[in-house]
Amino acid sequence: MHIVNAAVKDDIHSMEYPLFSLAKRADTEVREYRDARSGKSLKIIPSAYGMPTIFDKDLLIYAMSQLAAAMNQGQPVSRTIVFQTSDFLNATKPDKDGGKNYTLIIGSLRRLRGTTLETNIETGGKLETEGFGYIDDYKIVQPTSRGKGALAVQMSLSPWLYRALMNFEILTLPKGYFALGQPIERRLYELARKHAGSTGVIWKISMQRLLEKTGSKQSPNEFAKQVRAIIKSDSLPDYRVFLDKAKKPYNVVFITRNNKALTEELEKKNLFDWYEELSKSNPRD
Known part of the structure; x- marks a missing residue:
């Protein structure tokens, strides 16, 4: 077949x-x-x-x-x-x-x-x-x-x-999923697609909880370092990844690349200031 x-x-x-x-x-x-x-x-x-x-x-x-x-x-x-x-x-x-x-x-x-x-x-x-x-x-x-x-x-x-x-x-x-060369990239995309894809355009999760859900055997510090590298490289299809540093421990945030859907969500929940601060604190390549 x-x-x-x-x-x-x-x-x-x-x-x-x-x-x-x-x-x-x-x-x-x-x-x-x-x-x-x-x-x-x-x-x-x-x-x-x-x-x-x-x-x-x-x-x-x-x-x-x-x-x-x-x-x-x-x-x-x-x-x-x-x-x-x-x-x-x-x-x-x-x-x-x-x-x-x-x-x-x-x-x-x-x-x-x-x-x-x-x-x-x-x-x-x-x-x-x-x-x-x-x-x-x-x-x-x-x-x-x-x-x-x-x-x-x-x-x-x-x-x-x-x-x-x-x-x-x-x-x-997306077919771009197969182009992801790092195992953790694929796993993060799967989780984002499952959660942000079904409940809205924004998905927040604590770094520790994310580590558990990925099944990674890395230490918390090693895992956080790898997540930061993915945030910087901006490599995932459909979603951008951010660290929300407003409170500790930090949350990892997955946000749709669909600008229309994102704008509607930010307007609906009055989150424009939050998103602007989030973007400033997460530099990309």
Whole structure:
């Protein structure tokens, strides 16, 4: 299956909760996350290959995007999708050398299949009571000439993830999401899209709470330094990021790049002075 220019879709649950590693090396640490506010919890038990990274997630995003586009066209769909690796790479890594990615995709499949999730996060109103993987299985339909990579892949989404798709528990991402090269950039964008995208044009969160929601293993100081670097580089699509220094501890603020929507919000809530001060205290490159 491959539908050209399919809208990019991501499930709201993996956008909200830290289901993917931000590390660049194999992350085999068992992780537990509990959200005291919502009562949601998850336990991630990696295999020897490590926890799936936020870049491995591109495979799930691609599959969900293709299935959602097929549904919109009235085509029959199932949890299992067969696709050419070249189509996946063209959709998610158009500006990168795709040669080695035909081999790297197998590592992504291993991490997605080998890692076990235990969670009380429901999808489609149903709770999984047993451990499950991000995908149920995969098959290399067509290997590369030397047998070390994959030209075509068959992959089955887990029922947990498929239910989210079937119940439209998904949001649209810009294609610029795939151009974000730092794991933390991708994670911050996901959170902003999930929160600011659904509740308004401005989303505030404390630095400590943001650290927890990203799933980053950095120290608070290291994390704050990285957030400041992203604020300065102004790299996220759709949103600009600011530090609100009016009170301590500082809040991190995500604000839409849609000037019309922002102006209406600032006028409605009488926030023009606040926004002007915010802009002055957050220099950009």
